Amino acid sequence: MATATAKAVQPLHFDLPQLPFAEDALEPVISAETIALHHGKHHKKYIDTMNELLQKEHVQGRTLEDVVRAATGKLFNNAAQAWNHDFYWHSLSPKSSQPGAALRTRLERDFGSYEKFVAKFAAAADGQFGSGWAWLVDKEGKLQVVATANADTPMAHRVRCLLAIDVWEHAYYVDYRNKREEYVQAVIEKRLNWEFAEKNLA
Numbered sequence: 001m002a003t004a005t006a007k008a009v010q011p012l013h014f015d016l017p018q019l020p021f022a023e024d025a026l027e028p029v030i031s032a033e034t035i036a037l038h039h040g041k042h043h044k045k046y047i048d049t050m051n052e053l054l055q056k057e058h059v060q061g062r063t064l065e066d067v068v069r070a071a072t073g074k075l076f077n078n079a080a081q082a083w084n085h086d087f088y089w090h091s092l093s094p095k096s097s098q099p100g101a102a103l104r105t106r107l108e109r110d111f112g113s114y115e116k117f118v119a120k121f122a123a124a125a126d127g128q129f130g131s132g133w134a135w136l137v138d139k140e141g142k143l144q145v146v147a148t149a150n151a152d153t154p155m156a157h158r159v160r161c162l163l164a165i166d167v168w169e170h171a172y173y174v175d176y177r178n179k180r181e182e183y184v185q186a187v188i189e190k191r192l193n194w195e196f197a198e199k200n201l202a
């Protein structure tokens, strides 16, 4: 049996998390083909590369969040993408839903109306130049929409994330080609997981 000391020097290792829904569950907004590639190839590659780097690079902590917050360079990019993708899968729902009363009140308070929030979220996602993410976050008690480039994530900066939309081309190119706006609009209208957002806010 390994001692506590021996265990402590074992490299960290993370498994590819399972999707919280079937690959075809988001159709017709996001196809099974996109989800299979996005989860089975892209998300898996980030996890595999992170695990390889963790064989050589020691970081403080035990969780994926710890790794993201401690890492720099290539390890940061892969660990952050590993975390972002798991968060993105949970930000999506096979069912169309609307924010519950408490969250809707917060959206109205901080954006003016639900419709203004939608417009701002879509603009952040559409306007992110190149690869990145759009987020609904709770920053110092105020809901805000932010965009991040490449692998960057508000979580790394200790900002509480409520929802994410992946705007890397691999997220939409099979289904929407270059029409990122159509993908973003369809996801916001039909596939956001408001229960997940509420859980993150609690």
Ligand SMILES: [Fe+2]
Pocket: 038, 042, 085, 166, 168, 170, 171
């Ligand atoms: Fe992605």
